[in-house]
Amino acid sequence: MLASQSPRRSEILRQAGLEFTVRVAEVDERVLPGESPAGYVTRLAAAKAYAVESADGETVLGADTTVVIDGEILGKPLDAADARRMLARLAGRRHEVLTGVCLRRGGLATCDYVTTGVVFAALSDAEIDGYVASGEPMDKAGAYAIQGLASKFVERIEGDYFNVMGLPVALVYRRLQESLR
Secondary structure, eight states: OBOOOOHHHHHHHHHTTOOOOBOOOOOOOOOOTTOOHHHHHHHHHHHHHHSSOOOTTOEEEEEEEEEEETTEEEOSOSSHHHHHHHHHHHTTSEEEEEEEEEEEETTEEEEEEEEEEEEEOOOOHHHHHHHHHTSGGGGSGGGOOTTTGGGGGEEEEESOHHHHHTOOHHHHHHHHHHHHO
């Protein structure tokens, strides 16, 4: 079961041929004082995995993704101005995308995270404004979707593409296989 309303996570699992149901987990996504990016995404993934009811023997997947630049966690933008601010920070620079995953079966859980480096091209104000006007950045960590219109801004990635989309599916698959042994 997927404890997430993210359509991107559902799409990734479907494309990988993994069967699942969705139950939305509502958790407070505020960053705690002094919390590291890895601690943040791992904590939220676990909170989501534990926030939904599950049947005996059912595995629950919780996940959370964030963007980090210069140590600052960039969650989902609050508004268009916040999206512009985030994109201007990312423009012409390398940042990291972290996704925490937590697989829970009963009271036992395995939690981990993946980090992927992403390098953005330099962006003009007009490019940023055009992208923000599309509406795509508004519900995305770091104000962009690598698989969408922002794909043209990405010069390269260092690591797992699917992690940047929102779910490191290879890690999830390996952990699922390990839990079945």
